[in-house]
Amino acid sequence: MKRLFLLGLGLFLFAVPSHAQSSVDASVGYSYFRLGGSGGVNQNGISGSVAYNPIPYLGIVGDVGGYHGSPGGVSLDTYTFMFGPRINMRNPTKLTPFVQFLAGAGHLTNGGGGPSNTNFAYSFGGGVDIGVLPHVALRPQLDYVGLHDSGGTANCTRISLSAVVHF
Secondary structure (H helix, E strand, O other): OHHHHHHHHHHHHHHOOOOOOOEEEEEEEEEEEEEOOOOOEEEEEEEEEEEEEEEOOEEEEEEEEEEEEOHHHOOEEEEEEEEEEEEEOOOOOOEEEEEEEEEEEEEEEEOOOOOOEEEEEEEEEEEEEEEEEOOEEEEEEEEEEEEEEOOEEEEEEEEEEEEEEEO
């Protein structure tokens, strides 16, 4: 099954003509991460992504993030590693809105010596690339992030502001 998935992904990435319409973008920036709902933990950190866009309106995204908080003086870190599709709404203006759905893993560590765990994570949300220079954009973004384990799902929110370079 894994080989079939990799074969399908490879065909998708290379079967589409790579004329001038394919592109790559990379982003990195600040993220506010709200771990859990109303009784959750505020965390600050950094997130980044790389997207390959074989055609102007569709991309494959890899996204990573690391966030830190200290509720009650105890260090708590959250890391996310996700990938998935992004739909870009290209237009002739300097604004390019997008939506995405990502899936992967979330890792939580407790700096107070408590247990750490890695579980399934998923995200959906979107943002807009605001062109500031020919190949540079500013990207505000809002995502829902679900961190799932055997006890349920932690409903999280991520708000990011990133610098983007389009290649």
